[in-house]
Amino acid sequence: MKHTIQKIYIGLILILLYAPIATLIVLSFNASKTRAKWGGFTLKWYGELFQNEAIMGALTHTLLIAFLSAVIASVIGTAACLGILHMRKRTRTIFLGITNIPMLNADIVTGISLMLLYLAFGASFGFSTVLMAHITFNIPYVILSVMPKLSQMNYSTYEAGLDLGGSPAYVFFVIVFPEIFPGILSGFLMAFTMSLDDFIITHFTKGPGIDTLSTKIYTELKKGIKPEIYSLSTLLFLSVLILLLIINLKPDKRKEMTAQ
Amino acid sequence: MNNRRSKFLAAPYALWAAGFILIPLGMIFYYGFTARKGGFTLDNITAIAEPGNMKALILSLILSLISTIICFILAYPLAWILANMKFGKGSFVIIIFILPMWMNFLLRTLAWQSLLEKNGVINTILSFFHLPALKIINTPYAIVLGMVYNFLPFMVLPIYNALEKIDDNIINAAKDLGANRMQTFSRIIFPLSIPGVISGITMVFVPALTTFVISDLLGGGKILLIGNIIEKEFTQDGNWNSGSGLSFVLMIFIIISMILTAKYDTSKEESAP
């Protein structure tokens, strides 16, 4: 009885979370060009999607920025964690405090502040300004997921590596890196996701020449969304869903095996 | 030891944080206190008192407060149920809530238009059951719904993490010492989950307070929140000074809300004799 109520509750929340997504997937098969009417089932938009250069361009920018910003943030963030670990407590507190700013601050304020910075230095708005903005808000996600792994790690294993004759760099890559890798990976994925989903900061830091999917959608909101966008989103969503299913089926098997 | 050298691994980030976090905030500060033609002024800050701006700020505060409360009420039981299901490591739970983010934020919010519209999906279903139609699109209600929908995961995840960390033996110890279920919850479980609740509240309240997209999409463009006003200052009016001034005021509200929540956290701990 109690469990039924719990399941119903989870079910309702999941409906709330996924209803819009189901709606968008349905819209991607809608033959009618407007959201308001159902014009029958079609796969037309999926075909046209790949011919639409504006959308494909925005997609490329989005993925490229997400990937590059997540990679760069992972490198800078992981290095920062290693450094922060060896700092005195007060310096460490200051560092982590500053790291919290982009996470806790409003996106609109972060976006505007970066825009003002670029303006002040006369930077030309475009791909690189967006990229740098994304790196800025991505680093904290990396630090937040790498830091706990690193402080959990037994420092002696690193020293043991040195003791056995490894150079610091060698010991880092062979001993430390594998241990904190899960943290780096989840930080990277979080950063990638956040970059992909960002609109507000991109909105303020992009130039007129460049669009990501978010800003493209925003400009189209007024004119009416092109149905190809729905099919693109559906494809993106489903590919991530399938990827996650594959990844998550694997560790379960491993767990079962170790349990036995 | 090479610990001293290790510290310099943080140098790139230190430079980055200075250049892209601290200096930009300084810029807002600078523009906020500078008149358009140059020279120090408080006009950009006091502009918040103008009726239009004040109305938007108050509406923003009310809507984001309501959304935060609704998120909390929805999220706590959910996090509790999920934490008791013991998925181990919690990756499943995180995936469920992160996955929707792979569908663009704007599209997800836009989809609510389709769902809520006069002839939208929800009303079609309601009318099928001969229930009265829902007329909330382009009202503050729809904005609250959009906020709750978009920010609910930010409330669920920290609370879930806090609850999941509580050792079973802590709960057993409370029972062992005579606490019944209610007492165990109110004196042990809830206090231990407060850090999660606090970060959940800030992570919902701040974006809700400052959004301009949700109000744009679900408010029909007629309902202006403080975020909309700031956005307009920058993108339409090109008035960086007054935009910065308002942003500065907004930041003050964010900081106040953080202090209030943090204060509640510690006072709760220290008030007991």
Add this chain to the structure above:
Amino acid sequence: MPNKLIDLVNISKSFNHTMVLDDFNLYIRENEFLTLLGPSGCGKTTTLRIIGGFETPDAGHVIFRDEDITNLPPNKRPLNTVFQKYALFSHMTIAENIAFGLKIKKKSKSYINDKIKYALKLVNLEGYDNRRPDSLSGGQQQRIAIARAIVNEPKVLLLDEPLGALDLKLRQDMQYELIRLKNELGITFIYVTHDQEEALTMSDTIVVMNQGYIQQIGTPEDIYNEPENAFVADFIGDSNIIPGIMIEDRLVEILGARFPCVDTGFGHNKPVDVVIRPEDVDLVKPEEGTISGVVTHLIFKGVHYEMEVMANGFEWLVHSTDMVPVGTRVGISIVPFDIQIMNKPESEDEEAAGVNE
């Protein structure tokens, strides 16, 4: 039996189809320091959790002073637990932790304050009232966990491997502390551990468990000197366990040689297990021993030397205060009283079941 305080009657419990306790029976007397001793997975912690009310048995009853408390939730039971990793409430001060149970019972403020003072004094941590659990060492946290339990004046204190996380020196100190506490409080302690030394030091009664069955119940002396089966002999201290044949009463054949012993009633030419403690093996001149062999290993252990002697195809473990160099030929002689004869289990399962008639 006099003063049965807790009686476990026909308790069975399984987790995921694995039987942990099967028709388990045990009673605990008032004022007793009883230790459940066994390797991990032997069911000792499950037994404790059933007494504490954190697990409900699949079958059987928990009787507390003639009252069936099997289905009573933990918060209604007149006993308290000290948990393995202390389980202190990290969001409360030490004083608040100790006051927790008393506040639930709505005791007066002055009563609570007195109790906190008394309990902190009892565990030698006066003045720690306003500290946080995180700021305390493992041993101190352990004392607080005990203080938190005993202020409620439980009839029984359950301790689940409470010293497991402490280092050796601290563990020894805490053992004396626990004995002192028990004597001062005059209540029943039920203690769970896998450490035989801990069990031998502190207990009035030891219950040796393996695979969900009781192997032996007795005083520390009984358990050490007269293990009832090979499992107990092996688990408690070092011992030589040698298969043998009981020729007749008071005479056993081991490794082809006949040793006089004091045991009777095993019948004629019955296969048995023979337990001889290493300190009971006397090394003599080769011609004086019942059998003879060569010393193969020698280690100095402080109080004694530990040696291994290869004799009649068996590696004998020997403790002696006299040093015999490796390679020396020695004779082995054993006083009849020091030879302990045990029935041989007929199958593996029987060994686990501890059938010993």
